[in-house]
Structure formats: C-alpha cells, structure tokens
Amino acid sequence: MKTTIAILSALLCLNACTTVHFQSESGSFDRLSSDNSIVLLSNRESSEDFDDDDVEDCIGPAMYNVNQELRFVPAKQFRRNLYPYFAPSTTPHDLEGYKNVLAKPEVRQRIDSLGGTVFNNTDKGRDKY
C-alpha cells in the first residue's frame, strides 16, 4: 500500500503546548487518508527544550482526533533514514528550506525507496516522486 509522507514542522514552541507555530507541506489534516504517513519534527534551533517527542505529544493527539486514519512515522526513524538532512543542524527552518531539501533528487529517491510520497503545496494535491 502506498504510503504518503507529509512533512510537518513545529517551528516555534514556547512552553509545553502553550504556543506552537507549525508549518505544513500539506493541506488540512482532514484531507489526509490512511495512505498518508505523517512525521512531526521539532526545530531545535527555535526551542531546544521542545524535542520531537514533545511535538508528537503536543500536536499528534489533536491531529488524530481530526482524522483517525492518520498514521505517524516516528521522527527518529525519519531523521535516520534521511541523514544527513534533518539532523538538528541541517533541519530546515521554514517552508522554503523544506522545499529546497525535498526538491533534491537524492532526497526524493530515498523517500521513494522507503515507499513514500511527499506533499508539496507548490503543486495542487499530491506530488508523487
């Protein structure tokens, strides 16, 4: 079954779950299906006291409530598989940064080899690689 990876980045988190600014490569969550896998990534440059687990705990349940078909890829697994991209110092900080990384053929190839598709909001709908 096709897996879809939507990249979501929690960029600025001040105190636990009080303020979360997140940026999405996809549309709204209710348009995602069980074909979609989502990874939630923290941005340690913005707030080092809020790691991937915190982002998952903070946003994950709310997203799941909106759409219970969503599947989550552990951030650790995603970061390992995409190394050297998405290491703490090389994780993009904004949408433009994500677009640049995801546009790289070698990155697309790796995501593809892992059975993935990347949502890219520069195109309408899913952008299959």
Add this chain to the structure above:
Amino acid sequence: MLVAAIILFPAGCSLEYNLKFDMQLPLPPVVKQLPLRVGVYYTPEFVEYIKKVELTGCGPSGRRDKTGIFFIFPVGTASQDLFDQIISSMFTTVISTSNPPQSLDKVLPIDGLLEPRIESFDWDTVCSDDYFSKWKSKTRVSYLINLYDSLDGSLVTSMYIEGQSTVLKPKLCFMFKDCNESLGVAQAIQDAMAKFMIDFHEQSEVGRWLSAHLPASGDRQRLH
C-alpha cells in the same frame, strides 16, 4: 547510578565508565557520490582523543552535585567510525593512508586528501532552577576538516564544523547499555558530520578543486 553516587561519593570513591558508541548508520547517507579518489589521514591525536568527564547530579533549585562517576568518552574512535562511513558514500574510492599531508605520496592514486581534527568536545549536565530540578545533558563537538590537493599538496580548504545535541530526558545507562542515545554524544558527532556533508559542496574552494579533478564536464553538470 544515583544509588552508586550516594554510596561512592561520601566514601571518597569514584567509578569510571569506559563508554563505547555504535556509530553505524542504518542506511547509507543521502548524498550524490562524486567519482573521485580520496585519501584519508587520521592523526594519532585524532584517533586517541578521549575525554573524561565527571557526571554532575542536579540537587534542589539547580544545585550541581558531584557524583564521583566519571564517563570516558572515546570521541576519536567514534568520530573515525562515522567519518569512514560518510566519506565512503561521498566519494567512489577512499584510501586510508598513514602518511601525513606534508609527505603526501605523489604516486598515491588520489585526487585529494582529507584530514579531520577534533577541535573540542564538551559534555555536561544542565540543571533547571526550579525546586525539583530537572536535568538534561548537552554535548558540543567541533572539528576542523582539512582538504589537501593531490596535485601540489596544498591546502584547499579548512572547514570548521560543529555538532550539538541536547537530551531533555536523559535515561540512566548502566554498563554501556542504552548509553548511545541517553548521553547524546553519538547524535552530536552525527550532527557535525551531517553539516560537513552538506556544507562541503557549498565551499567555493571545494568547487574549484572539483572542477580540476572531476573527469568530464558532463559529469560535473550532472553532479550540480
């Protein structure tokens, strides 16, 4: 470990852990491989670089307590393990040499020579100021990676890179088990090397070196 600290420290004893880190990457790094032959030279100082750090415990209101427990971090061997893996994915051929760059063997069939050096390594615990002081571990490691041209032995570039990691909820590790993740050292080394892999192609000096050594212009275009 806490119990050990309570028993050991007042008794004036100390405990040393010789740590070992598994630096094996689960998959080859996501990088375009350059059709170049590169040599790698590790100085004895690099390979033998270790750091001994005493574990600091966190008392009430951010008080820092000595524990008498010392971690011995094999930074050199861990860095070498990972550097070997990343350069093997960056270049088609990697040759390990015991000759320093100053005596670069002109007959060695290489395009360049890499010489990584460890600039600094710090590992510490940080205690929060609240009464039930929480602790986290922070690692910072920095390297200087020199690239020499095989044509004349000159230094092409010297890249300073730094890696960091913060473990917010460190778990205590006993006898090497789970130390890999709980101390954050492997992550900091991986972070620095990730930066090296990405920044390498952005150096103008590296661009000129590539132009001089890449086999054909067609290959050059495909790689950029």
